[in-house]
Amino acid sequence: MRVRFILLTIALSLCCAAYLSIGARGDWGFVLSFRAQKLAALLLVGFSLSWATVVFQTITGNRILTPSIMGFDALYLLLLSALVWSIGAQAYQALSAQVLMTASAALLCGAALILFKTVLRAGRGNLMQMILTGVVLSVLFRSLTAYFQRVIDPNEYAVVQAASFARFSNVDTSLLLLAAVLSLGAGLAVWRIRHRLDVTSLGPVLSASLGEPPRRVQWQVLILISVLVSISTALVGPVAFFGLLVTSLTYLVTPSCRHSEILPTAALIAGIILVGGQTLMERVLDLSTPLSVVVEFIGGLIFLFLLLRSLR
Amino acid sequence: MIDIQDVTYKIAGQPILQDVSLQLDKGGIIALIGPNGAGKSTLLSLVARLLPLQTGTIRVDDLQIGQTVDTVLAKKLGILPQELTVASRLTIRDLVGFGRYPYHKGRPSADDHDRVDTALHLFDLSDLAERQLETLSGGQRQRAFVAMAYVQDTDYLLLDEPLNNLDIAASRALMTLLRDLTAGRKRTVVIVLHDINYAAAYADRIIALKAGRVVADGAPDAVVTAALLRDVFETPANVTTVARRQVVLV
Numbered sequence: 001m002r003v004r005f006i007l008l009t010i011a012l013s014l015c016c017a018a019y020l021s022i023g024a025r026g027d028w029g030f031v032l033s034f035r036a037q038k039l040a041a042l043l044l045v046g047f048s049l050s051w052a053t054v055v056f057q058t059i060t061g062n063r064i065l066t067p068s069i070m071g072f073d074a075l076y077l078l079l080l081s082a083l084v085w086s087i088g089a090q091a092y093q094a095l096s097a098q099v100l101m102t103a104s105a106a107l108l109c110g111a112a113l114i115l116f117k118t119v120l121r122a123g124r125g126n127l128m129q130m131i132l133t134g135v136v137l138s139v140l141f142r143s144l145t146a147y148f149q150r151v152i153d154p155n156e157y158a159v160v161q162a163a164s165f166a167r168f169s170n171v172d173t174s175l176l177l178l179a180a181v182l183s184l185g186a187g188l189a190v191w192r193i194r195h196r197l198d199v200t201s202l203g204p205v206l207s208a209s210l211g212e213p214p215r216r217v218q219w220q221v222l223i224l225i226s227v228l229v230s231i232s233t234a235l236v237g238p239v240a241f242f243g244l245l246v247t248s249l250t251y252l253v254t255p256s257c258r259h260s261e262i263l264p265t266a267a268l269i270a271g272i273i274l275v276g277g278q279t280l281m282e283r284v285l286d287l288s289t290p291l292s293v294v295v296e297f298i299g300g301l302i303f304l305f306l307l308l309r310s311l312r
Numbered sequence: 313m314i315d316i317q318d319v320t321y322k323i324a325g326q327p328i329l330q331d332v333s334l335q336l337d338k339g340g341i342i343a344l345i346g347p348n349g350a351g352k353s354t355l356l357s358l359v360a361r362l363l364p365l366q367t368g369t370i371r372v373d374d375l376q377i378g379q380t381v382d383t384v385l386a387k388k389l390g391i392l393p394q395e396l397t398v399a400s401r402l403t404i405r406d407l408v409g410f411g412r413y414p415y416h417k418g419r420p421s422a423d424d425h426d427r428v429d430t431a432l433h434l435f436d437l438s439d440l441a442e443r444q445l446e447t448l449s450g451g452q453r454q455r456a457f458v459a460m461a462y463v464q465d466t467d468y469l470l471l472d473e474p475l476n477n478l479d480i481a482a483s484r485a486l487m488t489l490l491r492d493l494t495a496g497r498k499r500t501v502v503i504v505l506h507d508i509n510y511a512a513a514y515a516d517r518i519i520a521l522k523a524g525r526v527v528a529d530g531a532p533d534a535v536v537t538a539a540l541l542r543d544v545f546e547t548p549a550n551v552t553t554v555a556r557r558q559v560v561l562v
Contacts, residue, residue: 195418202410205393208362210413210464211386257402 004253008268015276016043022283037173040180042278045168045232046246046270048183051190052228053243054250054266056116058201058259059214059221060130063251064306066243067229070119070134072112073238074141076230077164079107081148089156097174105182105230112226131307167237168278168291179231186227193217194259201257239292241299246270248302313337314359314468314502319368321354321524328354330524332368338467339497340516341490344504347545350521352504353472359502360391360470372468386414390466394473396453404448404456405441408432411463427463435459435489451482458489469493471503475510487514512536512558520544533558 019039024031053066083104084092092100119133149157190197199212207214232239250266277291314336321329329351336342344352357363359370361377370377372389390411408431412424432438435455445453454474461469471490475483490501491514505511511518511532518535520528522544528535536558541549550561 195413198418199410199413203393203395205360205362205391206410208360208382209386209389209391210410211383212413213361213382216382251401255401257406 005264005268008253008265008272012268012271012275015272015279018283019275019279022279037176039275041173041176041235042168042274043271044176044179044183045236046274047187047267048228048232049239049243050246050250050266050270051187051263052225052232053247054259054262055190055197055221056225056243057247058197059218060119061201061203062130063247064244064303064310065130065134066241066247067112067116067225068238068240068243069303070130071115071138071141072108072229073233073240074138074145075111075115076104076108076233076238077160078141078145078148079104079111080163081145081152081160084156084160085148085152089152089159092159098178101175101178101231101234104234105227108230108233109223109226112229113222116222116225163237165237165292168274175235179235183228183231186224186231190221190224191263193220194263197221197259198257240296241303242270242273242295243299244303244306245295245299246273248306249273313371313373314500315369315371316355316359317369317371319355319358319365319370321351321358321363321366327524329358332521332524332526334519334526334529336500336502338500340494341501341503341514342517342519343511343515344502344519344521345506345508345511346521346527349523351524352521355521356470356472356502356504360389361385362391383414386464386466388466389468389470390461390464391470392457392461392472392474394476396450396457402445403442404437404445404459405432407445407456408437408460408463411460411465414464427465431459431463435462449482450477451479451485454478454482454486455489458486458493462493467498468500468502471501473504473506475505475507483510490514508536508541508560509562512560536560 016039019042020032020035024035056067057063057065095103115137119130119137149160152160196212196217199207199210200214200217202210204214207217246266246269249269250262253269254261254265256262273295274291277294281289281291281294314334316332316334316336319329319332320327332351332355344355346352354363358365359372359377361382365378372385375385375388377385405428409420409424409428411431412420412427416424429438432441435458437452437456437459440448440452440456445456448456469490474486478486487510490503493499494501494516503515505515513532515532517530518528518532519526520535520540527544528540536551538549538551541547541551541560552559552561
């Protein structure tokens, strides 16, 4: 486990160094501080999404579903469209980024709690039922979003559209400090309950038998997931299959079932994918393809693969 | 002693249990039998606090269910699930180790490791300790779960139809294992069984439920009779005595 951990850390460090240095010209002080901010944002997004996905999969007891697949991204777009529709694009753009992020994170948290609770109740551990509920809710959110986008005027629509695609190259760094505080806080809370999460992954009966009834942990974890996902969505926009890509690779790499190993590994892998991938796309391939497209493509394939395998 | 007082449980207005009162004394194997839908699993789930109590009270020794901190009850009462499918890639040692969780909260001491090793040895799992659960047969997996319950070291252990999907060898081995656990009257096993012959052969006391009520309660040879099968299970099966034990002719 040590060796694997050290290798991953070295890989991530190399990716970070490459991201900071490749193709840098001119004033190094400026380039480094500019790129360091974007790097920090990427690492933060990787950390938040990977941890949120791991604990979501733990409390739902499966390794296919992620918060995004369960309709979180669609919910984000719905809130965004509803916001622009209700206050207008000008007022929306006049809002400071921090206010917008805090407000949307708070709104998303509330809505996400209701969403996840509904999904969990509907599913009761039945994977297909949960996927179905998630899909139906996603479609509902998307239709409502489409409705809002039709009733607002085209200029305002452009504002919504710009915010509805994942953007790893153009991260909003003004939010960095606030996002860092929130997601590291949530991360700390997750880390503190890592042993309880281990027990929860044994299923409802055994965890009750061992003195950790799942519903007690569930609420706490759902709130933390909502915070983590809201932050990363506010930073880079919706990314549907990134979390799944990360957790699948994590389970492949670590044989352990302990969160004290899974969580750090997932964060490292997420960082490597985002920073390494971004370096490759931005510096080597000259932005010919956005990273989000590649990540979604591979993540989507993994989703289909896992789904088909579970049906067999 | 598990003291169940006037427990009634309804789902959507339909009574599943009606005024059930039972005293389950400490020590031995207590089997719950009855036709499908009699409320056996519900009763077990209520004692195991998997379902919230609606009316009535349940006390386990001096601890009242619903009012006792979960972590305290976890040292008193263990439950094994019907479905033994658990997160993939868990090794037997990991699983058995979880039995110590109520004591160490995720930070096992040397003593906890020793107890796990002892249990692995005792349940003949030492050679399989590093194997993953999903690679084991149903019987081996069942044994690993009982080993986990053993290191949890609770006075009471509840099992819901553990013999489902086990062949005769594995079933007999499991029941013998439970017998050994209760030897010396130290532990109490409450078990829901479908096969009355297993209940008659291994239990110290049999409680029969029908339509949410206790209809028979006592030692196996007093409870397992042709009248019970006719009245409770509504099937005219004969009961005979072989080697001083009641056997239902199926």
